[in-house]
Amino acid sequence: DDSKKAEMPVAASQCLSCHGTNGNPALKDVPILLGQQPLYLENAIRAYQEGRRTGGQALVMHEIVKDLSDADVKAIATWFGGTQ
Amino acid sequence: DDSKKAEMPVAASQCLSCHGTNGNPALKDVPILLGQQPLYLENAIRAYQEGRRTGGQALVMHEIVKDLSDADVKAIATWFGGTQ
Numbered sequence: 001d002d003s004k005k006a007e008m009p010v011a012a013s014q015c016l017s018c019h020g021t022n023g024n025p026a027l028k029d030v031p032i033l034l035g036q037q038p039l040y041l042e043n044a045i046r047a048y049q050e051g052r053r054t055g056g057q058a059l060v061m062h063e064i065v066k067d068l069s070d071a072d073v074k075a076i077a078t079w080f081g082g083t084q
Numbered sequence: 085d086d087s088k089k090a091e092m093p094v095a096a097s098q099c100l101s102c103h104g105t106n107g108n109p110a111l112k113d114v115p116i117l118l119g120q121q122p123l124y125l126e127n128a129i130r131a132y133q134e135g136r137r138t139g140g141q142a143l144v145m146h147e148i149v150k151d152l153s154d155a156d157v158k159a160i161a162t163w164f165g166g167t168q
Binding site for chain 2: 032
């Protein structure tokens with residue numbers, strides 16, 4: 001029932017080109033966010049913000065998330081984790 | 085149909101206490117592995133092996149996966165990713 005789905009936070013729009021429009025990516029090396037635990041997603045975004053993940057796509061992720069507010073981080077994590 | 089499920093690799097047994105017996109954890113800060121993309125899981129394990137993830141549970145993960153062979157890494161990634 002689409003009417004019950006939470007509205008996508010604006011800040012999540014920049015995630016979609018790699019992670020897919022609902023968090024289910026076409027790219028094989030990109031993690032599925034759909035249904036992932038929100039607290040894990042929140043911690044992962046913070047790790048990318050703070051440069052605690054390196055190599056692979058970590059620099060790309062750092063650039064994308066570095067200026068997100070705490071509220072944006074939580075909103076993104078909750079939305080992707082809850083979209084099932 | 086359980087008969088069609090792949091057998092768990094022995095090396096995956098050490099993942100279960102945190103990530104759950106089928107990759108669906110009870111702990112809220114631990115990522116769901118069940119159904120995650122195998123290539124992403126493989127890359128993530130290698131990042132933990134090589135110390136490219138720090139903070140949070142990264143040191144725990146490093147200790148657990150540091151001695152896994154390439155074959156073990158692939159087997160674990162494939163098994164969790166394919167368990168749906």
